[in-house]
Amino acid sequence: MSKDSVDMLGSLEEQQAAIDGSGGGDSDVTYFRATVHQCWLRDLDATLLAEACEEGTEIAYDGLDCDEDSYELAGLWAVTDQPGDAQRPAELVDEGACVTPADLLDAATREFKAMPIDPAQIALHAERDWAIVNFGVHPRTDDTPQMLDTTLLGVPVQIRAVPAEYTWDPGDGTEAVVTDHPGGPWDTPTAIHLPYPAPGTYSVTLTTTWHGQFRITGTPTWTDVPGQATTTDTTYPIEVHDAEVRLVQP
Known part of the structure; x- marks a missing residue:
């Protein structure tokens, strides 16, 4: 890889691709991240950016001051x-940055689209x-978000799928019930009732719509991810019978 190519590594995507590809193919350049130190030169009225401050120098600066929703990404070397297997001294390519959720949104969107999401399971009363x-x-389900810990462009992140809408199809041709909650016991205000007005054998199908969010690991704020995902779950066949009314002598 030429010196010009090294200088062109401006975006986080390009930098991470260079790190991932280090040591392979025809490349003669190895990339790594390390905190950039600013070393005060005792004998000179100057400072020097370095991987580490050597003997005879003092640290004047040892990293970035990022806010609570950002991540301090170390410098790229x-x-x-x-x-003859010799190596040049490490060369500073990029001084590092305070990475924000906005910097990771595109990568997080791609990761959410590929995230495996287990279907929300139907439970009957x-x-x-x-x-x-x-x-x-009276069906119901669980509304627990599903989590994925991963790394995007060198930054540790958490991605979660949050259930947002539930479509309950009774399977008998009547209109599906759509809710924004997972249901509840039959005698509570959140109960979902699929009445089945005619006898037959039917299966309930639940389609759950999930929205995505992510945050930099250890930070407090979740950021919404564009798009959505759906999962489905279906019950075993349910035989619906007419109730027989009988007069019983006391």
Whole structure:
């Protein structure tokens, strides 16, 4: 890799690609990250940016001061191999940066699209394979977000899928029920009722819509990711019967 190529590593994507590709192919340049120190030269009225302050110098600066929602990305250094296995001293390519969520949004969007999300599972109030016409069933599910810890462009991040909408299809041709909550027990205000007005054998299908968020690991603020994902879950067949009314002598 030429000196001109080294100087062109401006974006985080280009820098991470260079680190990931170090030591492979025909490249004679190895990249790594290390905190950039600013060393005060005792004998001179000057400072020097270095990987480490050597004997005879004092540290005048040892990193960036980033806010609580940012990440201090250490400086990028390059070491160029020379003939005979010799190496040049490490060369500073980039002094590092306070990486913000905005810098990672595109990468986080791609990661969320590829994130494996387990379907939200349907639970019935009574776990049985039958129901009564018009009494029907009361399904519910869990609304726990799903988390993924990963690294984007050299920055540790957490990505989460948050359930935002639930579509309950009773499977009998009647209109699906759409909620923004996961349901609840049959005798609570959040209960979901699928009445089944006619006898037959049906299965409930739940389609869950998930929204994505991410944050830099250890920071407090979650940032929304564009787009959404869906998952589905289906119950076993449920036989819906007419209720038989009988007169019983006391």
